[in-house]
Amino acid sequence: xxxxxxxxxxxxxxxxxxxxxxxxxxxxxxxxxxxxxxxxxxxxxxxxxxxxxxxxxxxxxxxxxxxxxxxxxxxxxxxxxxxxxxxxxxxxxxxxxxxxxxxxxxxxxxxxxxxxxxxxxxxxxxxxxxxxxxxxxxxxxxxxxxxxxxxxxxxxxxxxxxxxxxxxxxxxxxxxxxxxxxxxx
Numbered sequence: 001x002x003x004x005x006x007x008x009x010x011x012x013x014x015x016x017x018x019x020x021x022x023x024x025x026x027x028x029x030x031x032x033x034x035x036x037x038x039x040x041x042x043x044x045x046x047x048x049x050x051x052x053x054x055x056x057x058x059x060x061x062x063x064x065x066x067x068x069x070x071x072x073x074x075x076x077x078x079x080x081x082x083x084x085x086x087x088x089x090x091x092x093x094x095x096x097x098x099x100x101x102x103x104x105x106x107x108x109x110x111x112x113x114x115x116x117x118x119x120x121x122x123x124x125x126x127x128x129x130x131x132x133x134x135x136x137x138x139x140x141x142x143x144x145x146x147x148x149x150x151x152x153x154x155x156x157x158x159x160x161x162x163x164x165x166x167x168x169x170x171x172x173x174x175x176x177x178x179x180x181x182x183x184x185x
Contacts, residue, residue, distance in 0.1 A: 005183050008036050009081040009131070011074065013043040013098045014089035020138040023171040024087050027136070030179035039077045043098040046070040051104040058112035063126050071105045078109060081131040083166060085182055086155075089138040093147040095154070103158055110162075125162065132164035136178055138171040 008031060015021045031038050047069045057065045065071060078084065088099040095103070109130075110123035135155045137148065152168050159165025169178045 005082045005185055006037055007039075007080060007082045008182060009039045009041070009074070009077040009084050011041050011043065011084065011086045011088075011099075011102055013087070013096050013102075014138060015042055015044055017089065017138065020087070020089060020171060023136075023138070023175055026175040027087070027179055030176055031182060034179060034183045036183050039081070041070075041074050041077070043102060048074070048098065048101050048105065050101045051107065055107075055112070057108035058110070063108045065105060065108050067105075071102070074102065075106075075108060078106070078131065079127045079129055081129075083134060083182060084131045084162075085134045085136060087136045087138070087171075090140055090143045090147060090151060092140075093143070093150065095151065106162065120157070130163035132166045133159035133162060134166040134182055135168045136171060137168065 010024075010028065010031075012024055015024060028038060028040060048071045049067050049069050052067065054066065057063065065075075086099060086102075089096050091097075094100075109126050111126050112123070114121055114123060116122070133155065135151070137143075137151060139148070148168075148170070155168050156165040167181050169181065
């Protein structure tokens with residue numbers, strides 16, 4: 001078990017929304033006040049393309065995706081992080097397309113062999129350091145409790161696929177509490 005959460009990678013999507021942008025800026029400031037090392041990637045300003053499903057990253061070039069875009073810099077931060085925090089809008093009851101592309105492109109971080117763990121088909125991590133995941137969701141006007149529960153199940157699955165599921169919050173909650181929970185083991 002980790003002794004501390006010091007290196008945090010924040011993946012933002014949907015920051016063109018002024019409310020989400022304000023929350024994100026406040027949250028990042030609060031993380032820095034806690035003396036965390038924070039790397040930030042704004043998917044809206046990056047070229048992150050969709051996964052091709054070709055499996056080259058596991059067969060021909062282990063750990064390296066053949067798509068040459070900005071996801072490579074995110075993957076470098078991934079292996080050097082204690083925690084990944086995804087701040088993203090809920091769009092029509094699910095994660096945004098940009099967020100889904102980022103998540104799908106994490107496949108190079110896994111070994112190609114499938115195992116069953118706790119009744120779930122999964123892969124072992126490629127690297128010893130495997131960060132856990134936290135999610136901060138920005139709700140749409142019609143996002144309801146069922147949408148958030150579905151997202152919690154999906155996010156728990158994503159987190160458990162990698163280093164673990166740490167938390168899920170919404171931007172309607174306190175940025176201070178989210179930052180505190182992010183830095184907490």
